Amino acid sequence: MAYKTLLACILLSLISLVASQDWSIAEVKAAFNKAKIPEDAFITFNPKLLLEVSFPGKSGRPVKVHAGEHVHRNDTAGAPRFTLVGGLPRHERYVVATVDLDHPTPQDPSLAQVRHFLGGNFRPVWVGPKQQLVNTTAALSDWFQPSPPEGSDPHRYVFLVFDQPASWATQTLVTPNTTILQFNISSFAAGVGLGNPIAGTYMHVSADY
Ligand SMILES: *[C@@H]1O[C@H](CO)[C@@H](O)[C@H](O)[C@H]1NC(C)=O
Numbered sequence: 001m002a003y004k005t006l007l008a009c010i011l012l013s014l015i016s017l018v019a020s021q022d023w024s025i026a027e028v029k030a031a032f033n034k035a036k037i038p039e040d041a042f043i044t045f046n047p048k049l050l051l052e053v054s055f056p057g058k059s060g061r062p063v064k065v066h067a068g069e070h071v072h073r074n075d076t077a078g079a080p081r082f083t084l085v086g087g088l089p090r091h092e093r094y095v096v097a098t099v100d101l102d103h104p105t106p107q108d109p110s111l112a113q114v115r116h117f118l119g120g121n122f123r124p125v126w127v128g129p130k131q132q133l134v135n136t137t138a139a140l141s142d143w144f145q146p147s148p149p150e151g152s153d154p155h156r157y158v159f160l161v162f163d164q165p166a167s168w169a170t171q172t173l174v175t176p177n178t179t180i181l182q183f184n185i186s187s188f189a190a191g192v193g194l195g196n197p198i199a200g201t202y203m204h205v206s207a208d209y
């Protein structure tokens with residue numbers, strides 16, 4: 001009996017370990033391709049690690065982003081936390097960006113991309129098998145809550161992590177005063193020398209659900 005209980009416990013903890021992971025890297029990549037994110041963001045997306053994005057949530061219970069799923073706008077007010085899963089540390093510092101590809105509407109994204117977050121100097125802190133990313137300086141663009149206009153179809157909000165090059169410290173392409181509209185993560189990454197993103201995920205958010 002005790003043996004069976006022990007087995008059940010081990011099984012349960014294995015199941016919860018698997019359930020607490022996002023999808024596999026292959027599934028995230030497939031979701032990006034299906035949503036046409038690489039072509040619409042002009043990026044090459046061959047992730048090396050999984051990215052977990054977690055919002056504080058309205059009730060204080062964290063709300064995790066799963067690639068391609070809808071997140072209620074009310075849960076996106078607070079700045080998200082970023083965690084890398086599934087690999088050894090690649091770098092001492094990372095850059096994290098969030099862009100809306102669909103402003104004002106997916107049918108006419110004339111003001112896209114909107115830069116909803118851009119920050120560097122994220123240091124990996126090991127928490128079990130995961131690398132939680134902790135900012136060590138203020139962001140260039142602080143978290144700006146998704147705000148699609150009423151009546152618009154849901155927007156795609158894309159989170160990307162890059163290895164941070166030494167040139168980050170001296171980049172001037174984006175300052176805290178740069179407009180967040182009509183941003184281009186691809187030309188920004190090329191201009192700063194960020195290379196291709198090493199991890200990413202995305203969510204859909206609507207005006208009122
Ligand atoms: C979202 O938040 C607004 C403002 O606090 C509230 O009026 C609305 O009922 C909330 N919607 C849901 C579905 O929780």
Ligand SMILES: *[C@@H]1O[C@H](CO)[C@@H](O)[C@H](O)[C@H]1NC(C)=O
Nearest residue numbers: 079135136137138139142143
């Ligand atoms: C990290 O980011 C938060 C939110 O933007 C900010 O309040 C805090 O000052 C930043 N930490 C450092 C060390 O700059």
Ligand SMILES: *[C@@H]1O[C@H](CO)[C@@H](O)[C@H](O)[C@H]1NC(C)=O
Nearest residue numbers: 140171172174175176177178
């Ligand atoms: C941003 O604008 C403020 C006020 O106009 C100015 O004082 C500040 O120097 C500017 N900062 C940068 C980094 O350009």
Ligand SMILES: *[C@@H]1O[C@H](CO)[C@@H](O)[C@H](O)[C@H]1NC(C)=O
Nearest residue numbers: 041042184185186187188190
């Ligand atoms: C964004 O930048 C890339 C180059 O990195 C360019 O090919 C693309 O046309 C730009 N997109 C827009 C909408 O300007």
